[in-house]
Amino acid sequence: MIRTPLCELIGIEYPIFQGGMAWISDGKLAAAVSNGGGLGIISAMNANAEYLKEQINLARSLTDRPFGVNIMLMSPFAAQVAELAAKEHVAVVTTGAGNPAKYMPMWLEAGVKVIPVVASVGMAKLVAKAGASAIIAEGGESGGHVGELTTMVLVPQVCDATDLPVLAAGGIGDGRGIAAAFQLGAVGVQVGTRFLVAEECGVHPNYKKKVLKANDIATMTTGKRLGHPVRQIKNQFAKDFLKAEYDSSVSDEKLEEMGRGALYRAAVEGDEKTGDFLAGQIAGMVNKEQPAAEIIKEMFTEAEEALKGAGRWLV
Numbered sequence: 001m002i003r004t005p006l007c008e009l010i011g012i013e014y015p016i017f018q019g020g021m022a023w024i025s026d027g028k029l030a031a032a033v034s035n036g037g038g039l040g041i042i043s044a045m046n047a048n049a050e051y052l053k054e055q056i057n058l059a060r061s062l063t064d065r066p067f068g069v070n071i072m073l074m075s076p077f078a079a080q081v082a083e084l085a086a087k088e089h090v091a092v093v094t095t096g097a098g099n100p101a102k103y104m105p106m107w108l109e110a111g112v113k114v115i116p117v118v119a120s121v122g123m124a125k126l127v128a129k130a131g132a133s134a135i136i137a138e139g140g141e142s143g144g145h146v147g148e149l150t151t152m153v154l155v156p157q158v159c160d161a162t163d164l165p166v167l168a169a170g171g172i173g174d175g176r177g178i179a180a181a182f183q184l185g186a187v188g189v190q191v192g193t194r195f196l197v198a199e200e201c202g203v204h205p206n207y208k209k210k211v212l213k214a215n216d217i218a219t220m221t222t223g224k225r226l227g228h229p230v231r232q233i234k235n236q237f238a239k240d241f242l243k244a245e246y247d248s249s250v251s252d253e254k255l256e257e258m259g260r261g262a263l264y265r266a267a268v269e270g271d272e273k274t275g276d277f278l279a280g281q282i283a284g285m286v287n288k289e290q291p292a293a294e295i296i297k298e299m300f301t302e303a304e305e306a307l308k309g310a311g312r313w314l315v
Contacts, residue, residue, distance in 0.1 A: 002014070002303060002307075003015070004165075004187040004188060006187045006188035009113065009133065009134065010066055010092060011066050012034075012037060012039050012066060014036075014300050015188035016038040016178075016188060016296060017038065017092075017115075017167060017188065017191070018030065018033040018039065018040050018041050018190070019070075019142075019190050019195070020041045020042070020043040020070020020094055021278070022045035022072070022144075022263055022267075023045065023268055024043065024201060024202075024203045024207075025041055025042055026055050026202060027042055027054075027055035027056065027061075027062065028058060028202060029195065029198060029200050029201050029202065029292065030042045031058070031062035031063040031067065031200075032062075032200035032291070032292040032293070033067075033198075033292045033296070034059075034063045034067045035292075036291075036292045036293030037293070037297075038292075039066060040063070041069065042056065043070045043072075044069055044071045044077070045075065046075045046076065047075075047077065047081075048080060048081070049080045052069065053084060053088070056084075056088050056090065066091035067090070067091060068091055068093060068115075069085050069090050070093075071094070071095050071096075071100070072095075072097050073095055073096065073097050073099070074228075078098075082103040085110075085112060086106045086107050089110055089112065090112060091113065092113045093112050093114050094116065094117055095114070095116045096145060097228070100127065104131050104132075108131050114131065114132050114133055115132060116135060117136040117190075118137060118138070119137075119138055119139075119146070119147025119149060119154070120149065121154075121158055121161045124158045125162065128162040132164060134165040134166065134167060135158060135162060136169050136190050137155045137158040138169035139152070139153075139171060140221075140231070141171030141281040141282065142171065142231065142280045143192055143193050143232070143280035144192070144230055144231065145229070145230050146170075146231050150170070150171075151168055151170040151184075154170075155181065155185060156184045156185050159185030159186065160185075165188065166186045167181075167186055167187070167190050168184060168186040168188075168189050169190035169191070169192075171280060171281055172189050172190075172191055172282065173191065173194045173280075173283075173286055174194075174299055175300065175302020175304070175305065175306055176302065176306050179306035179310065180306075182303075182307065191299075193282050194282065195292060196211050196279065197290070198289070198292040199290065199291045200292050203267050204269065206266075206270035206271075206272055206275075207275075210233050211277075211279055211286055217284075218279075219232060219234065219280065220234050220242065222245060225255065226252060226255060226256065230276075231278065231281070233278075235273065235277060237262055237273065237276055238276065241255070244258060262276035263276045266278075
């Protein structure tokens with residue numbers, strides 16, 4: 001069995017977090033992942049504190065194990081949900097799309113472990129200095145908002161830059177990816193795309209079908225012009241957005257308007273033409289729907305086998 005310092009830090013069986021995916025990572029999915037031995041995470045996305053409170057209550061009704069909340073710092077309700085996370089004493093807060101330093105004292109005082117998602121060494125150093133308990137180094141292979149660096153080059157550099165435990169994210173969907181993350185210096189992983197097809201995931205069936213049908217070149221990135229690129233599965237919406245992005249006659253405001261509500265249309269309504277189906281490059285390796293607990297167990301069984309064979313080329 002694989003056990004790392006992350007397990008003791010959080011109180012989990014397997015060193016794996018489920019990614020905080022907007023309109024997808026709700027209390028039900030988070031509870032299923034936590035019950036499976038990992039750390040389930042509820043996405044606060046752009047919702048208010050009332051929504052987050054409902055999801056926290058739902059998760060607590062389904063599990064007595066630790067779970068976390070992901071707070072997107074660009075959200076207009078970031079301060080509101082940050083305060084609620086502290087008030088509810090959730091086990092972990094993960095953050096993205098910004099620097100969480102101004103909320104850190106409040107979370108730490110409430111006993112919340114803060115584990116930011118970073119896409120650069122510079123941000124890793126900032127959050128470490130602010131009091132983070134660990135760091136999620138996320139490469140550009142991941143779905144949703146992405147940075148420039150790949151997981152392969154980002155993770156070891158973040159590990160070298162800080163003494164904090166590091167989780168690898170981006171492009172990890174099976175045991176080989178987990179084993180590779182450990183070899184890069186990480187003590188855990190965060191996985192999003194693989195959990196899109198968990199049986200407990202309530203995303204629209206059309207979303208699951210797109211992930212299951214994806215191949216190695218099924219995703220693309222858009223939004224670089226706006227300063228917040230995202231990775232999604234190719235469809236008409238993504239192609240139209242990319243075309244508009246390179247059209248100088250289309251204003252940034254128009255681009256922002258094009259993207260507004262697109263993820264909701266994909267995740268909740270299943271709109272295959274105008275929805276934005278965020279997913280990582282690992283989608284091409286995801287080919288079956290399973291219970292969350294089975295996904296976790298399978299991945300770590302594979303990782304054990306991969307690690308056992310890691311020294312076979314040594315002479």
